Amino acid sequence: MGPIRGSRKKKKLERKLDANASTASDSSEKDDALDWWDDFSRRTIGLHSELEGLDGFKSIFKVSRKTFDYICLLVKDDMTAKSSNFMFLNGRPLSLYDQVAVALRRLGSGDSLVTIGYSFGLNHSTVSQVTWRFVESMEVRGLRHLHWPSTEEEMAQVKLKFEKIQGLPNCCGSIDTTHITMCLPVLDPTSNVWLDAEKNHSMVLQVIVDAEMRFRDIITGLPGKMSDWLVFQSSNFHKLCEKGERLNGKRLEFINRSEIREYIIGDSGYPLLPYLVTPYDGKELQPSKAEFNKRHTETRLVVQRALASLKERWRIIQGVMWRPDKHRLPRIILVCCLLHNIIIDVGDEMEDGNVPMSIEHDADYKQQICDVYDSKGAYLREKLSLLFI
Amino acid sequence: MLCSVRAGKAAPNWLDRLRSNKGFPIADNLDLDHFLTNQNLDNPSPSSLPHSSPHSALPDPHSDSHPNSHRRDNSSSSNSPIENGNPSSYGIITGILSDLFHMTGASRSSKCSGKKLPRKQSNPKICSVPSLTNADYADDKNLCCAQKEDNILSSNSDNSSKGGANAGSDKAQNARSMVEEEEVEDEKGEKELQGYSKSEVTVIDTSSDVWKSDKLIFRRKNVWKVKDKKGKLRSYGRKKRKQCSEMNGLSDMTASASKKAKFWGSEERFHFNAPQIRGKEALKQLNKGYNSHHCSGPEISVSAPDSSNDKKGNVYSLSQENGSYDH
Numbered sequence: 001m002g003p004i005r006g007s008r009k010k011k012k013l014e015r016k017l018d019a020n021a022s023t024a025s026d027s028s029e030k031d032d033a034l035d036w037w038d039d040f041s042r043r044t045i046g047l048h049s050e051l052e053g054l055d056g057f058k059s060i061f062k063v064s065r066k067t068f069d070y071i072c073l074l075v076k077d078d079m080t081a082k083s084s085n086f087m088f089l090n091g092r093p094l095s096l097y098d099q100v101a102v103a104l105r106r107l108g109s110g111d112s113l114v115t116i117g118y119s120f121g122l123n124h125s126t127v128s129q130v131t132w133r134f135v136e137s138m139e140v141r142g143l144r145h146l147h148w149p150s151t152e153e154e155m156a157q158v159k160l161k162f163e164k165i166q167g168l169p170n171c172c173g174s175i176d177t178t179h180i181t182m183c184l185p186v187l188d189p190t191s192n193v194w195l196d197a198e199k200n201h202s203m204v205l206q207v208i209v210d211a212e213m214r215f216r217d218i219i220t221g222l223p224g225k226m227s228d229w230l231v232f233q234s235s236n237f238h239k240l241c242e243k244g245e246r247l248n249g250k251r252l253e254f255i256n257r258s259e260i261r262e263y264i265i266g267d268s269g270y271p272l273l274p275y276l277v278t279p280y281d282g283k284e285l286q287p288s289k290a291e292f293n294k295r296h297t298e299t300r301l302v303v304q305r306a307l308a309s310l311k312e313r314w315r316i317i318q319g320v321m322w323r324p325d326k327h328r329l330p331r332i333i334l335v336c337c338l339l340h341n342i343i344i345d346v347g348d349e350m351e352d353g354n355v356p357m358s359i360e361h362d363a364d365y366k367q368q369i370c371d372v373y374d375s376k377g378a379y380l381r382e383k384l385s386l387l388f389i
Numbered sequence: 390m391l392c393s394v395r396a397g398k399a400a401p402n403w404l405d406r407l408r409s410n411k412g413f414p415i416a417d418n419l420d421l422d423h424f425l426t427n428q429n430l431d432n433p434s435p436s437s438l439p440h441s442s443p444h445s446a447l448p449d450p451h452s453d454s455h456p457n458s459h460r461r462d463n464s465s466s467s468n469s470p471i472e473n474g475n476p477s478s479y480g481i482i483t484g485i486l487s488d489l490f491h492m493t494g495a496s497r498s499s500k501c502s503g504k505k506l507p508r509k510q511s512n513p514k515i516c517s518v519p520s521l522t523n524a525d526y527a528d529d530k531n532l533c534c535a536q537k538e539d540n541i542l543s544s545n546s547d548n549s550s551k552g553g554a555n556a557g558s559d560k561a562q563n564a565r566s567m568v569e570e571e572e573v574e575d576e577k578g579e580k581e582l583q584g585y586s587k588s589e590v591t592v593i594d595t596s597s598d599v600w601k602s603d604k605l606i607f608r609r610k611n612v613w614k615v616k617d618k619k620g621k622l623r624s625y626g627r628k629k630r631k632q633c634s635e636m637n638g639l640s641d642m643t644a645s646a647s648k649k650a651k652f653w654g655s656e657e658r659f660h661f662n663a664p665q666i667r668g669k670e671a672l673k674q675l676n677k678g679y680n681s682h683h684c685s686g687p688e689i690s691v692s693a694p695d696s697s698n699d700k701k702g703n704v705y706s707l708s709q710e711n712g713s714y715d716h
Contacts, residue, residue, distance in 0.1 A: 221592035236596035
C-alpha cells in the first residue's frame with residue numbers, strides 16, 4: 001500500500017512548524033528564566049535579607065545563575081515529564097525553575113519544610129515532594145559529574161595538580177570521612193548501630209577528592225559507629241585496589257630505577273597500604289619524615305576543605321537531621337556531592353575567586369588512629385619521604 | 390468412613406455409638422473392667438497398631454498445631470501401661486483403637502490431615518484410660534487422626550501423645566521439628582551470624598557498577614560484617630524476600646554462593662582485633678592478608694580496633710634494617 005498522497009509534504013510542513021515552535025519555546029524559556037527571577041524575588045517571603053546582598057541569587061540557592069540554569073537543563077525531562085500538578089497555595093502551577101528553586105533551597109538552607117513552604121507560598125508536603133523528585137532526577141542525571149578519572153590523560157592532570165600543591169609525586173587522590181549526624185529515638189534498639197564513638201547518631205560519608213576538591217569517589221549510608229578504615233574496607237574502591245584494577249596506572253620512575261606507584265593519601269585513621277599512604281606517627285621524627293608529614297598534611301587539606309565546603313553549602317547535611325529516612329539520606333548526600341562537583345565543573349568557585357578555606361567538617365570528632373599497616377605501604381612511604389631530604 | 394461420619398454428627402452420642410459398635414448395652418454404669426478382661430482378650434491384633442502404618446514415618450504438617458497436647462503428654466507420661474507392667478491391657482486397648490481409627494488407610498490419613506483440628510477436646514474427663522499410652526501413638530499422622538476424632542474418644546490425642554512424649558519422645562520431637570526443618574535449612578547460612586545484630590542499610594558506592602545497593606550489616610561488639618542483601622541470606626523472621634529490581638543488576642550478585650562462602654571463609658583476612666595485630670606474627674598475618682586477592686569479596690568481616698584515640702605506642706616497629714620491606 002503506497003503512501004497517502006501529499007503525506008510527505010505534510011510531514012515536511014510539520015517538521016518546519018516543530019522547528020519554529022522549538023526555537024520559539026527556547027527563546028521563551030530564556031525569557032521565562034530571566035523573568036522568573038524577578039517574579040520569584042517578589043513572591044518570596046522572609047528572604048529579603050538574603051536578596052539584598054551582592055548576589056542574592058547565590059545566597060539563596062548556593063549556586064550561580066549559570067549553574068542554576070545548567071541544573072534546570074539536567075533535570076528538565078524528569079521534572080516536567082511526570083504529571084506536574086504541584087501548585088502554589090494560590091493555585092498557580094510550579095514551573096521547572098520554581099521546582100529547582102524549591103529543591104535547592106531545601107538542600108542548601110536545611111530549613112524545615114514548613115519554613116520553606118512559607119517562604120515560597122507552598123504547602124510543606126509540596127516542598128517535600130518536589131525536593132524528592134529533584135533528588136531522584138539528579139542522582140541519575142548528575143552522576144556523570146562524579147567519577148574516577150577514566151583516561152590516562154585525565155589521571156595525569158589529577159597527579160600534576162596534586163604535585164603542584166606540595167610536591168607529592170604520582171598522588172591520585174586524598175581520602176577522608178565525615179559524619180552526617182541525625183537525631184534518632186534513643187529508646188529504639190535499632191538506633192544503637194548508628195550511635196558513633198562520639199555518642200551521636202550518624203551516617204558516614206567517605207570521599208576521595210582530586211586536587212581541585214572534586215569528589216572522585218564516595219561511599220555513604222554506613223553507620224557512624226564504623227571506624228574510618230572499616231568503611232574504607234567496605235568500599236568497592238578498596239576492593240578494586242586489592243584486585244589491582246584501580247590505582248594501577250603509570251608508575252613514576254626515578255634515575256635510581258626506583259618506582260613510585262599510584263596512590264592516595266589519608267590521615268591516621270586509615271591503614272597504611274601499598275596504595276594508601278598515611279603520615280608517620282610520633283613526634284621526634286627524622287627530618288625527611290617530618291618534611292614528608294608536613295607536605296602530606298598540606299596536601300590533605302583539599303579533602304578537608306572539600307568536606308567543609310560541602311557541609312557549609314548544603315546545610316541539610318550539616319546539622320542534626322530529625323529522624324531522617326536512613327534509606328533516603330544517602331541519596332540526599334549523593335546529590336549534595338553531585339551539586340558540589342557541578343559547581344566546580346561549571347566554574348562557580350573560579351569566578352568568585354573565594355576558595356573555601358575552612359577545614360572543619362567534623363568538629364566534634366576526634367582523630368581516629370588505625371594501627372594496621374602493610375610493609376609495601378611502608379616502603380612506598382619511605383621512598384616518598386626520601387624525596388624530601 | 391468412620392472418621393468422616395463421626396466427625397460430622399456423632400459428637401453428642403459418641404459413647405453410645407462406641408458401645409453399640411462393640412456390642413455393649415447403651416447404658417450407664419458400664420463395667421469397663423469386665424469388658425477389658427472378657428471381650429477382646431482373644432484378639433489383640435498387634436498388626437493393627439498405629440505404628441505399623443506404612444505412613445507412620447511421614448511427617449505431620451499439622452503436628453505443630455497442637456503444642457498444648459504435647460506439653461500435657463509430657464507431664465503425664467508416667468501412666469504408660471508398659472511402665473506399669475500391664476502389657477496385656479495395652480495390647481487390648483491399642484487393638485480397639487486401631488479398629489476405631491482405621492489407621493492403616495492412606496486415603497483416610499490424608500483426608501484427616503486436611504481438616505482443621507479443634508484445639509481443645511470436648512470431653513477430656515471421660516477417657517481416663519492410662520493404658521492408652523504408647524510410643525507408637527507418637528506417629529504424627531495418627532496423632533492427627535486421634536485428635537480429629539476426639540469426639541469419639543475424647544482424650545485419645547492426649548493419651549497417644551503421652552506415649553509420644555514418653556517412649557518415642559525423640560520421634561515425636563523430630564516429627565514436630567520437621568515442620569521447622571525448612572526454616573533450619575534456610576537459616577543454616579546464618580548460624581554463624583547468630584548473636585549479631587542485623588541492620589539493613591542503603592549504601593551508595595560510586596565505585597560499584599550499581600552505585601546504590603541494599604546491604605545487611607551484622608554487628609557484634611566491634612566485629613562487623615557487611616553483606617549484600619541479595620545473597621543467600623534471608624531474614625530471621627522468614628519474611629518473604631523482597632525482590633529489588635535494582636539489585637538484580639549488581640555485579641556482586643553474580644557471585645555464586647560458593648564464592649560467598651569462600652569469602653566468608655577468608656574472615657581471618659579482616660578479623661583482627663587490637664591484641665591480635667601486635668607483634669611480628671600479626672605483621673606477617675597482615676602482610677599476607679594484604680597480598681591476598683580474596684579481599685575483594687562481596688562481604689567484609691572486620692573486627693574493629695576501638696576507635697579510641699590513644700595511640701598504642703610501638704605496636705608496629707618497622708625499619709629498613711629488619712628486611713621487612715618488599716622490594
